[in-house]
Amino acid sequence: MSARGVCIVTGGSRGIGAAAARRIAADGWAVVINYNSSADAADSVLKSVEAAGGTGTTVQADVSTEAGIDAVFAAAEKLGPVTALVNNAGVGDQVGTIETFTFERVERLMRLNVTSVIIASREAIKRMARKNGGKGGVIINISSAAAKLGAANQFVDYAATKGAIDTFTVGLALEWAGEGIRVNAVRPGVIATDFHANVGVPNRPAEVGPGLPLGRAGTPEEVAEAIAWLMSDAASYSTGAIVDVSGGRSIVP
Ligand code: NAP
Numbered sequence: 001m002s003a004r005g006v007c008i009v010t011g012g013s014r015g016i017g018a019a020a021a022r023r024i025a026a027d028g029w030a031v032v033i034n035y036n037s038s039a040d041a042a043d044s045v046l047k048s049v050e051a052a053g054g055t056g057t058t059v060q061a062d063v064s065t066e067a068g069i070d071a072v073f074a075a076a077e078k079l080g081p082v083t084a085l086v087n088n089a090g091v092g093d094q095v096g097t098i099e100t101f102t103f104e105r106v107e108r109l110m111r112l113n114v115t116s117v118i119i120a121s122r123e124a125i126k127r128m129a130r131k132n133g134g135k136g137g138v139i140i141n142i143s144s145a146a147a148k149l150g151a152a153n154q155f156v157d158y159a160a161t162k163g164a165i166d167t168f169t170v171g172l173a174l175e176w177a178g179e180g181i182r183v184n185a186v187r188p189g190v191i192a193t194d195f196h197a198n199v200g201v202p203n204r205p206a207e208v209g210p211g212l213p214l215g216r217a218g219t220p221e222e223v224a225e226a227i228a229w230l231m232s233d234a235a236s237y238s239t240g241a242i243v244d245v246s247g248g249r250s251i252v253p
Contacts, residue, residue: 002030002055005137006079007231008072010034010063010120011089013042015193016142019220020086021045023228025054029084032076033058036089055079063089064112069120073127083137084231085124087117087165090142092158092199106157113161114168117141121172121183129179136180138231139172141165142223145189145246155199162187166242173240182239184230189246191218213248 007024011017013035021031022045031049033056035042042058049056059075061068076082090113093105121139128137146155147162166185173183189212190196196204205217226245229235244250 002080003028004030005083005135006030006032006076006081007084007086008032008034008076008082008120008124009086009088010072010116011036012045012086013038013058015195016188016191016220016223017086017088018045019224020088020227021056022048022052023221023224024084024086024231025049025056026052027228027232028054029231030054030079031056032072032079034061034063034072034089036060036062063116063120064108066119069116069123072120073123081135082124082127083135084139085120085137086140086142086227086231087120088142089116090144090161092155092195094200095154097153098156101157109157109161113158114164117165118168121168125172125176125179125181128181129176131179134180137182139181139183140227140230141169141183141185142227143169143185143187143242145187145244145250147187148250169242170240177239182230182235184235184238184240185242186223186226186230187242187244187246187250188223189218189244189249191220191223193220209247212246213252216247218245218247 007029012021012033061071128134144162146159151159169185192205209217
């Protein structure tokens with residue numbers, strides 16, 4: 001059992017989740033690095049955590065299924081009681097207008113980006129709530145600047161899933177503040193990860209970056225810093241907060 005407790009990072013094998021797992025481990029949390037298909041990448045995150053003196057484990061599970069979420073919590077509990085959850089796993093789909101969206105596409109995005117976050121949070125809350133004998137805890141949801149901007153002509157369905165996450169963050173924070181559980185979100189802008197290649201625009205960070213207020217795309221490590229702060233005792237009075245890490249993208253009128 002680590003000094004800070006056990007933190008689950010869904011989708012911790014690559015991108016923002018991988019950077020968050022490394023950063024959180026450096027703060028003393030035992031990290032549960034969940035992945036769906038990238039076993040080697042998850043192993044490499046765990047190796048770097050351990051090389052830096054941290055502890056953790058990896059767990060393969062598709063968190064868009066309830067069985068997958070259960071498997072992640074079962075793996076976490078082998079390390080100790082879960083006191084933190086980073087709901088990071090999320091996907092987009094090919095950019096385009098709504099005319100091109102299939103029912104299956106929208107359902108898949110909703111399932112991973114929204115349903116999975118709500119059900120994983122339910123499992124975390126059950127364990128963290130003081131009334132159940134828990135010690136309280138913290139949940140961080142990874143939203144997107146798209147929640148504010150709407151992502152017209154890119155993926156309005158993806159943006160809508162992240163809008164749901166913002167609303168969920170505020171509601172859950174109010175519902176569980178009295179039980180010692182803080183719930184916050186981070187809203188990244190354009191961050192250099194595989195996300196963009198997976199939605200058909202691999203050069204997006206390089207193309208969009210120079211036009212942003214801070215003149216470049218962000219890095220996963222910059223998002224991880226905000227996650228780590230919201231999880232830390234330094235943020236003990238912050239709940240229901242949604243922190244933009246977008247290089248100013250979210251505030252362009
Ligand atoms: P990424 O580099 O594509 O990484 C996605 C991660 O999610 C991978 O570790 C992947 O694991 C995991 N994952 C995908 N489906 C999963 C499933 N069904 N079950 C478990 N894990 C799953 O993406 P990213 O950019 O880091 O995105 C992370 C989060 O940030 C997402 O919620 C995304 O919406 C959000 N975000 C990203 C940006 C950006 O510009 N990059 C901006 C705003 C918000 P496997 O490889 O093992 O499948």
